Amino acid sequence: MVRSIGLPKETKDGERRVALEPSAVASAVAAGFQVRVQASAGVGAGFSDDEYKRVGAAIVSSAEEVWASDLVVKVKEPQDAEYKFFREGLILFDYLHLAAEPKLATALQESGVEAFAFETLTYPQGLPLLAPMSEIAGRAAAIVGAYYLASGSGTLLGGAAGVQPARVVVVGLGVAGTMAARGARGMDAEVTGIDIDLHRLYQAHMEGTVSSTLASSDSAIADAVSGADLVVGAALVTGAKAPHLVKREHIASMRPGSVVVDLAIDQGGCIETSRPTSLSHPTFVESGVIHYCVTNVPGQYPRTASRALSAAVAPRLLDLARDASSARIEGALNISHGKIVHPAVAKALAE
Template sequence: MVKTVGLPTEVKDGERRVALDPHAVATLTSAGLRVRVQQGAGIAAGFEDSEYRSAGADVVPDAAEVWASELVVKVKEPLRCEWKWFRPGLKLFGYLHLAAAPDLARALQETGVEAHAFETVREGRHLPLLAPMSDIAGRSAAIMGAYYLAQGSGTLLGGSAGVPPARVVVIGMGVAGTMAARGARGMDAEVTGVDIDLERLRRLHLDGTLTATLASSSSAIGETLAEADLVVGAALVPGARAPIVVDAAQVRSMRKGSVVVDLAIDQGGCIETSHPTSLSDPVYEETGVIHYCVTNVPGQFPRTASRALSAAIASRVLQLALDPSDPLLTGSLNVAHGRVVHPVVAAALATSLTAVS
């Protein structure tokens, strides 16, 4: 059984979230766990060190002390500067997205870390620890897409009297795609939803979230993209590398100044021309199309995102410390005993390693 839990300050560019808020920390300390919080870890999300102390945590000055805990809980995947703290027996719980991060997967295996990923925890078909951040990223995709569309082609999503609204295409109508579509519809855009799940498309069309639907197939998407102002990528096969749904030629067919927001970039991206960007340098242009491919979109809404994440993970962190075999943790384990043990993640990594060798 784990007795110490560490909560480090996030180090990824622009990342202002913290994995556990003081309420969640109080849940852990009242169950007898010792929680070490890095000084200032919650400040950007509006949580003072004094609130963590009142919740029973030890607030410590350095990251090294936090990482010396038996279980480390963090938001984003450890960056290279944090790998020095990997060691046999360390338990790690956070967003890892290993299918798109073979070097991190190798480092975890070689150092004997037991790595659990938020994004692969399952409750039936539902991904309860990915959903809260997908919700926020989806809402944000509509906001960022609308902003960059103004910078690019100078188009307003809702149009105006005598001017038709912009056309938005959302690929993957799960949690993130649905929220992106709702956001764009809220600004009066026309929104076409693309998915392989026709029942989901039917429901979202009937409830007014979508103005049109399209079964996901490369040629059908091509015709729609040529007319699109904003494309949001949110297709996911849990644990696997994101499927490439839009190829480079289809992106080239889009109008100059149109925008791609590829949320699926954390799993490798579902648009061929996407590559990861950061919150401090979020966009690049390829064949005249603006690409926004930030891998930690919710990091720019740290108060809301930290509270939402913390509420979703608190009971699971407790179970990981007390009894990792609990069904609440189904699907979490990605790396153990020097091997990638999650079958879908392992298959994705085997494919990516074969592709580069």
């Protein structure tokens, strides 16, 4: 039975989000849970310890004390230094992205943590705990893509009178891809959206989110990418390792100084040449192309991101704390009693 809920300070590089804002903590306290907040957990997002104290949280000074709670809710997957807090029966609720984190999966299995992932929860529909961060990461992708094109090929997204706008290709027109496309269109780029789901392409086409659409195939991606100034990777198969849709040779065909932003990097990346980068060191160059593959893009907008995440997480947190088998947290359970129980995650980690 869950009596206490812990809210740690995030430890991932550059991460300033917090999983619950004070109003969400107030709801948990009103529901009868003891909430322990690690000192300064909310400061990066503009929430002081006093604000949490005023709504009834206990402010604790150490990570040990907060992780001693029955249930720990946080934003990013635990970092190496946090593995020592794992123990049998601990309920963990956060982003896990285990398909790209086999070491974490093993640590969770061996310690007997009951691990629930935000990104695979499917109640009531879609991926409601992934969507708010995908929305923010998508918007950010257009901003950072435009920014790095300046130092790269020197291309301005909107072009100029007598000069064509930049060409942007978005692979995967879900929540993140749609927002990236909207952002790039907003800066007057020419945007091609690629997806395997024809209904999504139809919607984007009818709503004018993109300049053109392409049904996903290796040859369509090869053609589109070779003429692109900016490629955004945002394809997802829930729980699975991201498919390598943009191949090394596609990247090599791009103009030097072009940019790729692989948002799908948290699931391993949908661009073959991608590897995870951090907010401190966000880019590397491969085949002359600037790669931005940050795994916690929304962490650089902590106020907006924490509030959006908290609004989505808070009701599901109460469902989980009351009854870990609730239908309202369907799809979230990834690891239970030492076994990987989410089929797509299990398949990805077995490959």
